Amino acid sequence: MAGAGGGGCPAGANDLQWCFSQVKGAIDEDVAEADIISTVEFNYSGDLLATGDKGGRVVIFQREQENKSRPHSRGEYNVYSTFQSHEPEFDYLKSLEIEEKINKIRWLPQQNAAQFLLSTNDKTIKLWKISERDKRAEGYNLKDEDGRLRDPFRITALRVPILKPMDLMVEASPRRIFANAHTYHINSISVNSDHETYLSADDLRINLWHLEITDRSFNIVDMKPANMEELTEVITAAEFHPHQCNVFVHSSSKGTTRLCDMRSSALCDTHSKFFEEPEDPSSRSFFSEIISSISDVKFSHSGRYMMTRDYLSVKVWDLNMESRPVETHQVHEYLRSKLCSLYENDCIFDKFECCWSGSDSAIMTGSYNNFFRMFDRNTRRDVTLEASRENSKPRASLKPRKVCTGAKRKRDEISVDSLDFSKKILHTAWHPAGNVIAVAATNNLYIFQDKVN
Amino acid sequence: MLSKGLKRKREEEEEEKEALAVDAWWLDPSHPAVAQAPPAVASSSLFDLSVLKLHHSLRQSEPDLRHLVLVVNTLRRIQASMVPTASLPPVPSVPAAPGMADNLLASSDAALSASMASLLEDLSHIEGLSQAPQPLADEGPPGRPTGGAPPGLGALDLLGPATGCLLDDGLEGLFEDIDTSMYDSELWAPASEGLKPGPEDGPVKEQAPELDEAELDYLMDVLVGTQALERPPGPGR
Numbered sequence: 001m002a003g004a005g006g007g008g009c010p011a012g013a014n015d016l017q018w019c020f021s022q023v024k025g026a027i028d029e030d031v032a033e034a035d036i037i038s039t040v041e042f043n044y045s046g047d048l049l050a051t052g053d054k055g056g057r058v059v060i061f062q063r064e065q066e067n068k069s070r071p072h073s074r075g076e077y078n079v080y081s082t083f084q085s086h087e088p089e090f091d092y093l094k095s096l097e098i099e100e101k102i103n104k105i106r107w108l109p110q111q112n113a114a115q116f117l118l119s120t121n122d123k124t125i126k127l128w129k130i131s132e133r134d135k136r137a138e139g140y141n142l143k144d145e146d147g148r149l150r151d152p153f154r155i156t157a158l159r160v161p162i163l164k165p166m167d168l169m170v171e172a173s174p175r176r177i178f179a180n181a182h183t184y185h186i187n188s189i190s191v192n193s194d195h196e197t198y199l200s201a202d203d204l205r206i207n208l209w210h211l212e213i214t215d216r217s218f219n220i221v222d223m224k225p226a227n228m229e230e231l232t233e234v235i236t237a238a239e240f241h242p243h244q245c246n247v248f249v250h251s252s253s254k255g256t257t258r259l260c261d262m263r264s265s266a267l268c269d270t271h272s273k274f275f276e277e278p279e280d281p282s283s284r285s286f287f288s289e290i291i292s293s294i295s296d297v298k299f300s301h302s303g304r305y306m307m308t309r310d311y312l313s314v315k316v317w318d319l320n321m322e323s324r325p326v327e328t329h330q331v332h333e334y335l336r337s338k339l340c341s342l343y344e345n346d347c348i349f350d351k352f353e354c355c356w357s358g359s360d361s362a363i364m365t366g367s368y369n370n371f372f373r374m375f376d377r378n379t380r381r382d383v384t385l386e387a388s389r390e391n392s393k394p395r396a397s398l399k400p401r402k403v404c405t406g407a408k409r410k411r412d413e414i415s416v417d418s419l420d421f422s423k424k425i426l427h428t429a430w431h432p433a434g435n436v437i438a439v440a441a442t443n444n445l446y447i448f449q450d451k452v453n
Numbered sequence: 454m455l456s457k458g459l460k461r462k463r464e465e466e467e468e469e470k471e472a473l474a475v476d477a478w479w480l481d482p483s484h485p486a487v488a489q490a491p492p493a494v495a496s497s498s499l500f501d502l503s504v505l506k507l508h509h510s511l512r513q514s515e516p517d518l519r520h521l522v523l524v525v526n527t528l529r530r531i532q533a534s535m536v537p538t539a540s541l542p543p544v545p546s547v548p549a550a551p552g553m554a555d556n557l558l559a560s561s562d563a564a565l566s567a568s569m570a571s572l573l574e575d576l577s578h579i580e581g582l583s584q585a586p587q588p589l590a591d592e593g594p595p596g597r598p599t600g601g602a603p604p605g606l607g608a609l610d611l612l613g614p615a616t617g618c619l620l621d622d623g624l625e626g627l628f629e630d631i632d633t634s635m636y637d638s639e640l641w642a643p644a645s646e647g648l649k650p651g652p653e654d655g656p657v658k659e660q661a662p663e664l665d666e667a668e669l670d671y672l673m674d675v676l677v678g679t680q681a682l683e684r685p686p687g688p689g690r
Contacts, residue, residue, distance in 0.1 A: 094514075094515070095514070096514050096515050097514075184518055185515075185517070185518070203518040203519060204518070231518075231522060232522060232525075232526060233522065234518050234519045234522050236519060253519050253522055253523055286499065286527055286530050286531055286534075287527065289523065289526050289527065289530075290523045290527060293519070293523060340499070343502070343527075344502060346506075346520075349519075349520055349523065
């Protein structure tokens with residue numbers, strides 16, 4: 001199978017050896033719908049890892065500091081905070097239930113002791129403050145230790161309250177609620193490099209918000225046609241440029257990506273750049289449009305490239321060249337002959353995300369059967385790995401997996417027809433600085449680390 | 454995955470041969486597939502499948518817009534490829550079909566065909582193809598069910614075979630259901646958040662509602678099945 005052979009090569013100086021580190025989540029075969037992880041995101045330092053699930057909960061893990069007495073726990077992520085971000089709501093006007101599923105989490109850069117993140121469901125975005133409390137004050141004048149108010153006339157002397165240590169408490173509180181700005185389902189949020197504004201995108205519109213202001217937002221992209229009968233294209237993802245605060249991109253269901261500059265006009269319905277690869281006439285099918293639909297778009301950390309994920313491939317684009325991508329990586333080309341079946345069972349509509357490594361030298365995306373794929377852009381090698389309980393011995397190296405398409409199946413290979421399409425890796429994240437990756441497999445979160453670490 | 458042994462009704466034997474040939478191609482995993490030899494004409498099963506998906510999508514209280522748009526666009530492609538074969542006799546209005554599902558699907562196809570006017574003008578000629586098989590068995594991976602379970606289509610029983618159209622004016626009808634011009638209007642202020650109105654700044658596309666309340670209620674009633682389709686669609690649609 002094209003693209004899965006990289007793992008067999010001898011390890012070079014730059015080769016990474018991925019090892020199992022941890023898995024979070026229940027082991028039960030019976031998975032509760034609410035526990036299905038719907039988003040994964042590292043913060044800017046990589047010390048915190050947030051997950052959101054279909055039940056509207058956010059769980060944040062924190063990386064343990066180096067500890068000489070427990071060397072093996074170095075770099076382990078443990079639960080730091082858990083809170084209910086969104087609750088199911090009922091829209092009385094349309095008689096519709098609004099799902100509490102967390103579609104996206106995005107961290108804000110840290111500016112003080114507290115951490116902030118944005119989490120969103122289909123309709124409402126919330127800004128959460130996560131703060132630590134490890135001290136409490138004792139010795140108040142006006143109240144007793146147990147909180148009862150003292151009679152002011154009985155107080156004969158004044159004392160200064162002193163701070164005493166207490167067990168660490170992590171509190172999450174909603175600081176802003178940004179609601180009622182989206183008619184359609186929110187699919188993306190992205191914090192701007194100015195750290196003051198962010199965008200939110202739904203199927204047809206993109207809004208710009210100021211983090212301090214909740215009662216209004218600016219609509220910057222509107223793809224809703226005057227007559228809904230003319231609707232042929234929706235917005236699938238959007239992201240701000242990592243350095244240029246006036247630039248953002250948004251991708252569409254037709255496989256196109258538009259780069260917009262907010263300096264050029266208030267409403268960015270017209271794009272500055274238009275990225276589309278012309279269709280290969282030899283591979284044209286009834287499903288061409290569906291498989292070209294972009295499910296995720298991510299800028300590289302450098303800001304020079306961007307990556308788009310469609311159903312079968314990941315493409316890297318140079319922002320200076322709109323006509324075609326500079327790299328195309330096949331994720332699971334063996335599925336091309338199965339498109340009809342995948343259309344039938346709706347798997348063809350699955351939305352896979354993708355991510356860059358911290359140095360932009362590698363990219364990662366998920367597939368079926370709990371497989372995920374990594375592409376090294378420098379060595380041009382790729383590997384298929386699996387997130388499964390069976391391969392989860394502590395610090396065990398992950399063995400590369402291979403899918404075979406022909407009749408002759410080698411040992412350790414898996415045939416296309418044996419793939420489990422219910423086990424999909426839609427969400428993955430890469431530590432911004434080091435080689436740690438987080439992979440969401442249904443209700444489990446797998447963390448893998450590089451052995452060299 | 455389609456079951457090979459499934460019996461289908463065909464008006465013409467040629468249809469059957471063509472359909473079977475295409476089905477066999479689908480089921481053959483080693484076939485170089487779509488990539489290299491795309492069929493000039495889609496199988497009617499693919500068409501039916503797409504119509505089913507469209508139906509299923511529209512019946513959601515809040516359709517997934519991306520899914521809907523992709524299915525509609527795919528249906529357009531399929532329809533475009535089927536046009537040259539529009540030389541078949543029209544379907545009898547109510548086929549003496551074994552099983553509820555066929556009836557429902559046939560009648561619902563008829564209604565949908567007519568309703569997607571811009572797409573399906575020619576399809577009245579080839580409705581004879583639309584005797585869809587029983588709900589597709591989910592033999593393969595447990596993906597989302599492909600819609601078409603007979604109980605789910607119970608409400609559509611009321612859409613008689615040729616009694617006029619639920620949604621007459623092409624795609625406008627399809628999306629009217631989710632038209633949100635009323636939702637967009639400034640008069641709306643949800644109880645839950647109690648925020649100031651006018652969430653969107655900048656140019657706002659104001660639209661008069663395309664359906665008045667009475668028509669919307671009527672449509673909803675028909676969909677829910679409490680009212681049979683009686684009157685022709687109103688003016689201006």
